[in-house]
Amino acid sequence: EDQVTQSPEALRLQEGESxxxxxxxxxxGLRGLFxxxxxxxxxxxxxxxxxSAGEEKEKERLKxxxxxxxxxxxxxxxxxxxxxxxxxxxHPNNDYKLSFGAGTTVTVRA
Amino acid sequence: KAGVTQTPxxxxxxxxxxxxxxxxxxSGHRSVSxxxxxxxxxxxxxxxxxxxxxxxKGNFPGRFSGRQFSNSRSEMNVSTLELGDSALYLxxxxxxxxxxxQYFGPGTRLLVL
Numbered sequence: 001e002d003q004v005t006q007s008p009e010a011l012r013l014q015e016g017e018s019x020x021x022x023x024x025x026x027x028x029g030l031r032g033l034f035x036x037x038x039x040x041x042x043x044x045x046x047x048x049x050x051x052s053a054g055e056e057k058e059k060e061r062l063k064x065x066x067x068x069x070x071x072x073x074x075x076x077x078x079x080x081x082x083x084x085x086x087x088x089x090x091h092p093n094n095d096y097k098l099s100f101g102a103g104t105t106v107t108v109r110a
Numbered sequence: 111k112a113g114v115t116q117t118p119x120x121x122x123x124x125x126x127x128x129x130x131x132x133x134x135x136x137s138g139h140r141s142v143s144x145x146x147x148x149x150x151x152x153x154x155x156x157x158x159x160x161x162x163x164x165x166x167k168g169n170f171p172g173r174f175s176g177r178q179f180s181n182s183r184s185e186m187n188v189s190t191l192e193l194g195d196s197a198l199y200l201x202x203x204x205x206x207x208x209x210x211x212q213y214f215g216p217g218t219r220l221l222v223l
Contacts (some may be wrong), residue, residue, distance in 0.1 A: 031209050032209055034212070036212065036214070041198075041217075041219070042216055042217070043114075043116075043200050043214035043216045043217045044153075044200070044210055044214045044216050045214070046213055046214075049211050051209075087111075087153065089153075091209065092159075095166065096141075096158050096160075096165050096166045097143065097155040097166050098143075098155065098212060099155070099157060100113065100145075100152055100153040100154075101152070102152045103152065
């Protein structure tokens with residue numbers, strides 16, 4: 001069965017203090033790995049898709065990387081508006097659905 | 111391009127009642143997936159429809175059902191509501207290719223009393 005584990009569960013950062021979130025996965029063939037951001041009471045907002053090991057994608061202060069067993073979401077010099085829950089999801093080769101991790105809740109203090 | 115829309119945004123029901131939620135996908139998208147999100151279980155897959163056919167189903171009881179119309183709009187129905195069905199129900203749409211990104215709607219918050 002596909003498994004997605006995100007760590008840490010919660011992360012409190014000072015504004016400007018860079019950090020990384022981890023998403024480790026077990027899947028029988030990876031079609032794609034997705035990162036989403038979710039604000040309280042709202043639907044997940046798409047950030048990145050990664051398809052193969054070694055791939056990297058960047059958007060503003062966020063950078064996502066992928067290896068054969070895990071993905072990292074790096075937040076560089078975060079601002080309070082980066083506070084949210086970040087969700088990782090895997091799409092296996094033999095299925096249509098996404099399997100989500102429990103998420104990492106990031107709080108950035110000014 | 112307009113995003114995924116879901117109606118209603120909020121619902122309060124009592125145990126034993128049934129509820130129907132609606133989802134309109136992004137224009138041109140043929141795949142609609144439904145997820146249940148709760149604090150304890152996180153995001154869990156309910157089912158996916160593609161061109162009016164259910165393509166995949168998660169591990170939920172038969173009280174949870176869905177359908178998709180020819181215009182790709184989808185509805186989800188929950189019968190005989192239980193307290194544990196209180197959750198945020200999310201709809202996501204995707205284009206033709208299975209590896210394409212799923213885009214989520216704002217969700218419907220269901221409270222069962």
